[in-house]
Amino acid sequence: MLKNALRLLFVICFVVFWSPVWLPKLVGFTAWVVDRPDIPPEKVAGYRTWEANAATTRGRNAELKADSRGHFEVQALVNGRSIDVMVDTGATSVALRYEDALRLGLRPDPDEFSIPISTANGTTKAARATLNEVRIGDVRVKNVEALVVPAKALATNLLGMSFMRRLSKVEMAGGKLLLEE
Numbered sequence: 001m002l003k004n005a006l007r008l009l010f011v012i013c014f015v016v017f018w019s020p021v022w023l024p025k026l027v028g029f030t031a032w033v034v035d036r037p038d039i040p041p042e043k044v045a046g047y048r049t050w051e052a053n054a055a056t057t058r059g060r061n062a063e064l065k066a067d068s069r070g071h072f073e074v075q076a077l078v079n080g081r082s083i084d085v086m087v088d089t090g091a092t093s094v095a096l097r098y099e100d101a102l103r104l105g106l107r108p109d110p111d112e113f114s115i116p117i118s119t120a121n122g123t124t125k126a127a128r129a130t131l132n133e134v135r136i137g138d139v140r141v142k143n144v145e146a147l148v149v150p151a152k153a154l155a156t157n158l159l160g161m162s163f164m165r166r167l168s169k170v171e172m173a174g175g176k177l178l179l180e181e
Contacts, residue, residue, distance in 0.1 A: 062137035064177040072177050076159065077135040079104050083157055087177060089170070091160030094131065094146035095119075100157055101129065101148040108148050115147060124153050134163050139181045141166045 064072045064087065072087040083100050095117070096106070108127035115126045126147035134144045136159075145162045164170050169180035 060138035060140075060181045062139045062179045064136070064179065066175040066177070070175070073156070074136055076157075077133070079132050085157045085159040087164075088158040088160050089164060091158040093160045093162040094134065094144055095126070095154060095158040095160060096129070096146055096148050097154050097157055098148055098151040104131075106148055113148075113150060117147060117149065119149065119153055120155075121153055124150055126150075134159070136179060139167065139179050141181070 064074055066072055074085060074087070075082050076085045078085075078096075081104055083096075083103070096104070101108070106129050108129065112127040113125045115128060117124060117126045126149045129146045129148050131144040131146050133140055133142050135141075141163055144166070164179075167179055167181060169178065171178045171180075
């Protein structure tokens with residue numbers, strides 16, 4: 001009995017001692033498995049894409065359908081990772097929740113939160129960031145300016161005008177939003 005207790009104690013000590021080495025790798029691998037885009041973006045619910053007709057347009061399109069509240073909420077690929085966003089033409093910039101920014105590899109220092117912004121939850125300060133690529137379906141925009149807001153300052157990520165103004169066409173009609181690259 002004592003022998004088994006000592007073996008168990010040894011195993012627990014071994015695991016605790018080595019956990020700083022393998023635990024971050026396990027968490028990173030788990031995050032990669034959970035966040036990897038395992039279905040093509042054009043198949044994700046909430047929007048459809050199609051290759052534009054060369055005679056009428058020069059880019060790619062994505063058509064987003066409004067939800068029951070009239071909001072356009074979709075999954076976007078940001079820096080290759082899938083995150084939920086709400087299209088907000090009233091937002092000056094793409095605004096990322098701090099929690100999602102961490103998942104994207106953006107880790108602003110506390111002193112970088114110097115940009116005053118107004119949110120639905122009041123005023124706060126945000127940090128500047130540049131996103132390598134933001135993609136909705138086949139619509140892709142590279143080097144998008146964004147703001148990272150402090151934890152719990154936003155309920156959802158906002159896809160604002162720093163993304164939208166880089167598109168050649170943004171049109172809303174009949175509960176649908178057409179984005180054209």
